[in-house]
Amino acid sequence: MVFPRRASWRSLFPLVLLTVGAAYALGSWNWCxxxxxxxxxxxxQVKGEGPLRAGAAKVALAPPFPVVVAGYSPPRPEATQSDPPLHARAVVLEAGSSRVGLVSLELLLVTDVVTARVREHAKTLGLQDVLVLATHTHSSLGGYDSRLVSQLVGTGRYREDSEATVVAAASAALGQAASALTDVTLELGEAKESSYVYTRSGGTAPDGTLTRAVLRGGSAPVAELLFFAAHPAMVPRQRAYVDPDYPGRLSTLRESEGSGVTLLLQGAVGNASVAYSEGQGLERVSGFARALSELAGKAPLASAGPSxxxxxxxxxxxxxxxxxxxxxxxxxxxxxxxxxxxxxxxxxxxxxxxxxxxxxxxxxxxxxxxxxxxxxxxxxxxxxxxxxxxxxxxxxxxxxxxxxxxxxxxxxxxxxxxxxxxxxxxxxxxxxxxxx
Incomplete structure (x- = not known):
């Protein structure tokens, strides 16, 4: 019996070249x-003016473990627990005929799909509109963004249960905040420490300004809004835990000191990273949170008035x-x-x-x-x-x-x-x- 001679690589080269060329031509076609x-x-649009009322709440954001740790390109670790815990925090504000909500999620980003679903729930609470924001934590859960590029470069494979978890936590926080409305006064202040931030890729560096808004009910704060600009990318990349980075630690620390539910909202942060060297690893993250808490305490507060x-x-x-x-x-x-x-x-x-x-x-x-x-x-x-x-x-x-x-x-x-x-x-x- 005579067997056919095995095809040499030279005879396969035209086929390989044709296949690559066809794939290149297909990929180069203007599909956009x-x-x-x-x-x-x-x-x-929502607009009102009058005495201010506010309610605030925080709810655990419990990932459907095991879950991918979002924040960086592959390979990404898979987490089976959260340390420290993740949270969704919400503040509901009412003045005159306006009632709106703010939700801060300890995530890398929020999607328009998550935002739309949270707003649908907010309507059942009597809220006219809601802002949904992420702390930009580079060590939180992933899987909640169905877009291909996001899955590839940041959040990992899409899972409906991850998305549902995020929506549920945000909605629950809004619901609890809406049910806790009380009369408050608004106090504002700011402090600055430029050494806490630096520019990563050129352009102007953040100046380290931390703005503080306190919603005070009687003698005790109901909530505190902190506006700051620095990437929460301090947790080691390959740590197999989901982690809220410095925003979560800062909020928890402020809350333990009696500042009310504390939301950390990111400012113009795209070209900034944290520059702080106290300790190593997670000790460094906690040290930065303590430093920011001390900075917030130095912000002199002024009342915004009764209306x-x-x-x-x-x-x-x-x-x-x-x-x-x-x-x-x-x-x-x-x-x-x-x-x-x-x-x-x-x-x-x-x-x-x-x-x-x-x-x-x-x-x-x-x-x-x-x-x-x-x-x-x-x-x-x-x-x-x-x-x-x-x-x-x-x-x-x-x-x-x-x-x-x-x-x-x-x-x-x-x-x-x-x-x-x-x-x-x-x-x-x-x-x-x-x-x-």
Whole structure:
């Protein structure tokens, strides 16, 4: 019997070349199509003024173990426990005819799907609108974002039970806060320590300002809002526990000292990381939380008066076409664009919140300090909050995007991103009644 000669690699080379060429051509096809442009659209508005009432609550965010630890690219550890525990914290505010909620989740990011589901539940509580924000913790649970790019680069394989856990915790915290409304006064202050933060990729560094808003009921605080800007990326990457990083430790520490339910909300943080060297490992994380708590205690407080403005306006920005030119080699640019398009939302939400003298713009991503400054210039805001109502990645200034500098090397969209968000922010701010 005669057996056929085994095909040599040389005879297979044309087939391999043809297959690779076909895959390259398929991946390079413009699957994104054209992305429509239009003016931003106002989604909602709530506005009131009068004596302030508030309620606050925190609820355990209990992951469906075992669960992937989100925050970094693979390989990612899988956790079977949380240490310290994760939480969802909520504050409900009421003034005049306005009743709105703020929810802070100890997560890497929040999605528009999670935000929409939390808002649906909030309607049953009599809330007119809700802001949902993430602390940006790089060591929390993953699996709750169904977008392919997010699964690949940050949150791991999507699981319905992870998403349901996040929604349930946020909704429960809102419900408990809404049922605990009481008369409060608003007190504001700020303190600064520039040595706690530094710039990672060029551009302007955060100045280390911590803004403190205290909602005081009688002699005891009901809640405390802390606005700060620094990446919570201090927990070791391969630790097989979910962990709230310094935001969770800071909130728990403040609560144990009688500050009421404490929410840590991230400012213009995209190009900042924590720079603090006390201790090693988890000791370093706890040390930074203690340092921030001491800084908050140094913030001199001033009353906002007996009558408080409370308004929240949300606007929808149309997103520019995704742009992978800074993320992948030039010859794979088209394929990179297609991958981003498969996960990118065509619209994003920008909000404007007024709480007494505070006039804040929120964006669904990580604005750098320079991008935040541009949003402040355009809207007259007293500050910018990131990681609210969804996630579109980093937001850098057009000049740095064109120069491939700053955080633009991690930005999913082209130089038009900040302009699109800025126009929507102007609409939200004017509707909310910014005075600056």
């Amino acid at each position: 199509g054209t992305w429509a442009e239009r003016a931003p659209v106002l989604l909602s 408080v403005r409370l308004s929240l306006a949300r606007a929808e920005a149309v997103m520019p076409r995704p742009d992978a030119s800074r993320l992948v080699p030039a010859f794979t640019r088209a394929a990179g664009d297609n991958l981003l398009c498969s996960s990118a939302e065509r619209v994003a939400e920008v909000s404007a919140l007024v709480l007494g003298p505070l006039e804040l713009v929120t964006v669904p991503g990580e604005p750098t300090v320079d991008a935040g400054s541009e949003l402040v210039r355009r809207t007259g805001a007293s500050g910018v909050l990131g990681l609210a109502g969804g996630y579109v990645g980093y937001v850098e200034t057009p000049d740095l995007v064109n120069a491939k500098g700053g955080e633009s090397r991690r930005q999913y969209f082209g130089p038009a991103l900040l302009e699109r968000l800025g126009v929507a922010a102007e609409l939200a701010a004017s509707t909310a009644g910014f005075t600056r």
